[in-house]
Amino acid sequence: KAGVTQTPRYLIKTRGQQVTLSCSPISGHRSVSWYQQTPGQGLQFLFEYFSETQRNKGNFPGRFSGRQFSNSRSEMNVSTLELGDSALYLCASSLETRTAEQYFGPGTRLTVT
Amino acid sequence: KNQVEQSPQSLIILEGKNCTLQCNYTVSPFSNLRWYKQDTGRGPVSLTIMTFSENTKSNGRYTATLDADTKQSSLHITASQLSDSASYICVVIASGGSYIPTFGRGTSLIVHP
Numbered sequence A: 001k002a003g004v005t006q007t008p009r010y011l012i013k014t015r016g017q018q019v020t021l022s023c024s025p026i027s028g029h030r031s032v033s034w035y036q037q038t039p040g041q042g043l044q045f046l047f048e049y050f051s052e053t054q055r056n057k058g059n060f061p062g063r064f065s066g067r068q069f070s071n072s073r074s075e076m077n078v079s080t081l082e083l084g085d086s087a088l089y090l091c092a093s094s095l096e097t098r099t100a101e102q103y104f105g106p107g108t109r110l111t112v113t
Numbered sequence B: 001k002n003q004v005e006q007s008p009q010s011l012i013i014l015e016g017k018n019c020t021l022q023c024n025y026t027v028s029p030f031s032n033l034r035w036y037k038q039d040t041g042r043g044p045v046s047l048t049i050m051t052f053s054e055n056t057k058s059n060g061r062y063t064a065t066l067d068a069d070t071k072q073s074s075l076h077i078t079a080s081q082l083s084d085s086a087s088y089i090c091v092v093i094a095s096g097g098s099y100i101p102t103f104g105r106g107t108s109l110i111v112h113p
Helices: none
Strands: A005-007 A012-015 A019-026 A031-038 A042-050 A053-058 A062-068 A074-078 A087-094 A110-113 B004-007 B010-014 B019-025 B029-037 B043-049 B055-059 B063-068 B071-077 B088-096 B102-104 B107-112
Touching: A005 A074, A005 A087, A012 A019, A031 A074, A031 B043, A042 A062, A042 A074, A042 B088, A042 B102, A053 A062, A053 B004, A074 A087, A110 B010, B004 B088, B019 B029, B019 B088, B019 B107, B029 B071, B043 B055, B043 B063, B043 B071, B071 B088
Parallel strands: A012 A110, B010 B107
Antiparallel strands: A005 A019, A019 A074, A031 A042, A031 A087, A042 A053, A062 A074, A087 A110, B004 B019, B019 B071, B029 B043, B029 B088, B055 B063, B063 B071, B088 B102, B088 B107
C-alpha cells in the first residue's frame, strides 16, 4: 500500500505571495491532518479534514486554509506569506482521527524569502 | 493550559546501551498518548499509542509506559542501534470535543558507535 505523498517536497516563495501544498493520503483513509514544524515551536496542529469537512482547527491565523476533495486528497493554502511561515509542513492520514494511528508524509519544506 | 514536557532535551549514548526518555503532560481529559520517531528531514513514524487503561506497550526494542495518575510516560529503548539516532516526540490527545493534539518539543537522541 502506498504511503502518504506530499507535493512539492521543496518550495521557495517570496514574502507576500501565496502557496498551495498538496497531500494524498493512504488509500481508504478519510482523515487528513496538517501540521507545521519549526525549530522554534516544534510541531503544531493546523487543521484536520474528514470526508471533505474541516472538523478541527488549531490556533493559526486565517491566512492558513485548507480543503479536502471527494477522493480524500487535501490541499492547504497559505496566503500573504510571511518570513515566519518558513517551516516543514506535514500531513498525516488515518482511518479516523482521535484513536487511530496516523501516517505522516515526508513533508513540504517551505522557505519564504 | 494543556502542555507536554519532554526530557531530556538531548541525549548521547553508545551503541548497545539502553536509554529512557520522559514525557510529562497536563492534558485533560485524556484520550491517548503517542510516541513518534522522526528522522532528520522525514515525517514522524508512530512507535506506540497508549490509552488510559494501558500501562505498557512494546514495539520491538521500544517499550512505552504510561502512568495516567501521575500523568507521566516514558519510552525505553533497549540495545540501542545507530539507526535509533532521531528525535522522539511525545503527543497527547485529549478526549471529548475537538481533536487538538498537544506535542512535546522532542528528545534528540544520538547513538555513537
